[in-house]
Amino acid sequence: MSSRRFLCAMMLAIVAFISVSGAKADVPPLALDDRVQILDDQQLWSELDTDVFPLSPLSLEQALSGRTPVAGSLTGRSGAYVARIPLTLADRHLWFVVPNANYVDTGLAYWQPDQGATELVAEFAQSYDGNTPQLMHSQAFPLLLGGAQSGTLWIVIKAKHFPAPVKVTFFPQGSFFEYQFLVNGGTLAAIVVMLVLGLLSLVMFVRTRQRLTLYCAGYVGLHGIGWAALAGALSRLLPMEGVNPVYAGMHLFPFAIACAALFTRELFNCAEMHPALARWLKRLTWAFACLGVVELALPFQATFYLAHVVAVIWVVLSVGIGVWMLSRSDFRARYFLAGNLAYSLSLIYFMLAHTDLVQGFDYRELVVVSALAFDCVCIMLSMTEWFRRKQKDFMRASYEARVDPLTQVGNRMLMNERLDQISGPCALVFIDFDGFKAINDRLGHDAGDRFLSEAAAMMRSRLGAAGEVFRTGGDEFIWLLESDTWEQLDGIRVKVLADVAAIEQALQVNWPDAGISFGLATSSDGGHVSACLAEADRKMYQHKASKKALGRHHQEPESVSG
Template sequence: MALLAVVFRWCFIAFLSAGAWGVHAQMPLQLSNQSVKLTDAGLWYRLSNVSSDFASDWTPSLDQAELMTGSILGRSGRFVASIPLTNQEARTWFVIPNTNFMDQGVAYWQPDQGVAKKIADFSQQRGQSIPSLLHAQTFPLNLPANASGRLWIVISAQHYPTPVPLSFDTQSEFYHYKSVINAVTISAVVVMLTLAIIALVISLRVRLGLPFWCAGYVGLHGVGWAVASGLVNDLVPSIPVNLTYGGMYIFPFAIACAAMFSKGLFSPLLSERKLGKALQYFATASFVLGVILAFVPFQTTFYVSHIIAMVWVPLSLYIGITMLSKQDFRAKYYLVGNLLYSMSLMYYVASHGNVFAHLLYPELVVLAALALDCICIMLSLSEWLQLKQREYLKVMFEARIDPLTQVGNRFALNEALESVGKDYCMVFIDFDGVKQINDGQGHKAGDQFLMDAADLMRRHAPAADQVFRSGGDEFVWLIGGDDVSNDTLASELEQRILDTEVALRKHWPTAGISYGIAHKHTGKSPIDCLATADKRMYQHKASKRKPSLNDSL
């Protein structure tokens, strides 16, 4: 992995360092009324033999400096830029060293034939004297009209993963630029963190793993960009650590969550396939690398994290395309989100080279695409949750419905008894002659008889959803609500049962119905009432078996 990181580093640097664009640093810089941008080619000198507290004891000088003829890209340590300039009108300029990975930054102004004076300390840990600019550092440069001299800028960082150009912006241009950068960054981070909280709450409520991985995928990206942009350091300036490096350390864990989310989202289509196993291995490897990278220099972490990204981007696109080809509706959101994110990363990488250094707002493009990606991921999760809900409702329905007769089963009856109101009445029904049908015509005919009987009861019972099969050929009618207070309810129920029996005998002449009716006053609880109805049903059945007077004569 270390060898891959080294190879990737030099390929990355070679790609981004090609070409040049902007104003050469050693030409006298004329500041008038428009912004000026200097590329870092030939701009920076490496400083050596300087104490750690160069911000207070360093004297502007190039005696111990080595001119970097190329880009600062891929370097580390302390560098100084010495820029001769003149200012035509009295105004305040905002100087932007366009790098976020900066530990210390100090600026000096040295008038012609004068002594250099420290004018700004824009170190990341020390905060800034003006509202900060995210993704970069800045400091104000107040110059009188016709001022001429030399601007010294000293920066220090563990690693410069991008070129470090300098921009000189007017007040209006700077505040416009800052408002766009900060507003989009904060909005994107807030969107990602909000979506992560929603996913985490869903995970706690439904107790399923996929929303948790979604929360990790979205939330860790949000946290990573919050620290990488300098937002956390700005919100909590007392933190003595430069957290901007933290985004790269968090990234492998975010990708591990993304891989697990992808595996779970398209399960079981991926679970038993090689692709599903590859996602599992990739997630494990990313997590392990994330732990290891916490103990290595940032430079290694930066390139290893980019290797992980280079593997994940095509893998995620392949998964999206594969699942979409299988008509998986969740893939449309997943593929769109990852496609936007992949294209933004290409734009972001290209903008860090001198050839495409003029590309606007590279960090914002990535953040906006990532926020949209997270929204798409949440839409994929919502589709998955709806599918799970439909599966759950189907299981719940099947668990409460008798599969043969399609009326409520014993479990549904118990639930109905627990939730029945204060007024209720029950009819316990047992069909006569079922054994004769089974013995004479077969069990298939017996099943058909029960289905016909259930269908007739749904027609003649006070409400179709009040019919339950308690077992075998036994059924229960549960009546609740205002109908129970009717004094003629018992006679009405007897008539309904008689109508059911008459209709049943048209196709099953040997069948009959034994029943028992019980009101709420016949027991202390619905269970007692049901037992009373059951007892009365057996009494009714027994009464039909006694020989009549005519039979005995």
């Protein structure tokens, strides 16, 4: 606290000296009323020498001697500055003063009445844990004076960088609360959206171990943390004496864009589909990450401008990738392009607003953080589309792995899965087609394929919902028929014998030399389903051998059903 009192005492000396020296004495007084009034920063601020800021009244007097207001704007400058603002007040009223500066390390305000002593009225830097109202992206302090009077308001600010014109706005109480609600409410809502989406992506990574979700968490989450720092929310949540966390937001930006490059590479499967783009995105990732590390040792002004260079590169690249992917009918690019277009346009405006090219709009940071929140929502939607496509690919691969592509019935893998699920009584039928090799040799493999397809279609149609058909290899098929009770197995046995006879008869219409050898076994034959399957296989070969011995295509049902 002693250092703060010393600082205030030195500022009083500055104010006293400048008032005596008559700096900017020709500035007309500003009459405060019920209107919002804005002072442009052109020739509003006078520079203070940071080397002697503040040491003693004598050194300050020497530093300010002969100084004139800064020509033009404070945009792009750094250091300490003081503004002298003559005011007249008609009555007792509460105003709020907003110096439009993001990165303020020291902020002090003094009121010097025409009649009376100079007093400190506010400390408003982010690192001060004072009672000034919270205003995201800027500073604010109340000005409450007793009765009608006139005097001079002195505002002292010190920062490592002033990225935009430092205008000073005077708000009546009601107008300030409306402005504060809009800026703070919109900013906090956008930051919460980003942080929640980032946390959700991190949870998804823990559950799925998909790298895309981790990159999304870095992209969205680091932007959320960065903007919480830039807006001043972190300084209120985690106050640290002598530390201004606002600067951290700009240092996090290259790492967030590095995560964005990784996310883009994974989202569009660039490693497999677009290897050249994958290599460039990987190089950019390393470049952005290394730049983020290097920035820690650079002056903040250099960090600020480098971050904007990174933003320009990413704006052009992300929009270009989105357009290119959309032209290739990759519909994941719809959300990716929509979000990046909104973010890109807001960044362009944001950078223009830090110059004199765009004037008269006080919500530039709110525009960017809102557009970024929209971009993060779009990023999550594109990730959802990625997961949906992954799910479709998995379902297709799962189907192809379990279904015979020729006959469209289940294969051995699906049969084994179904047999593992059997817990009640069932019947298994082992089918082998007679004459299939002769069809292949005489008519060709295309004819053999048609025969198998027709046979499979007949079996599926004949069984219907009562059972399932599986192709286990060549011309061998398995039927699986489940039963609710053991008593129903006898009925299933009769149905199977009738179905086999009907299918064989139907096949011989187009394939006269075809026949069916089969074996039927049920759970009542004993043991596990594997034993049942082995028994059906044995009976099928027994049936085939019997037919060969008798020289005919069909054997009486009793000889194959046990």
